Amino acid sequence: MRRLLLKLSRNSHEVFAKVELKSMFADLTFNNLMRMMTGKRYYGEDVTDDSEAKDFREFIVEVAENGGAGNLADYLPILNWAGNYENKLMELFKKMDDFL
Numbered sequence: 001m002r003r004l005l006l007k008l009s010r011n012s013h014e015v016f017a018k019v020e021l022k023s024m025f026a027d028l029t030f031n032n033l034m035r036m037m038t039g040k041r042y043y044g045e046d047v048t049d050d051s052e053a054k055d056f057r058e059f060i061v062e063v064a065e066n067g068g069a070g071n072l073a074d075y076l077p078i079l080n081w082a083g084n085y086e087n088k089l090m091e092l093f094k095k096m097d098d099f100l
Contacts, residue, residue, distance in 0.1 A: 030043050
């Protein structure tokens, strides 16, 4: 929170300024979660390992893209032959396990 407030105060030090808070709150949330799990920062300033942070951010995007998606084959089993949704999820879970 302190880093977020300092960043906001730097942006509007002399005059009022419009600030886009959505990305800042996302950075704050992900940094808090990852600092609890790994003790490292992956978003915003003061990132210690840029390549690992970049890999993690790409991983989070992939999880977000597949996390809310439903499997159509659950409703129409004939679609099991067309898609490999379950295999994609298994690969994603393996990547998550390896990362953590």
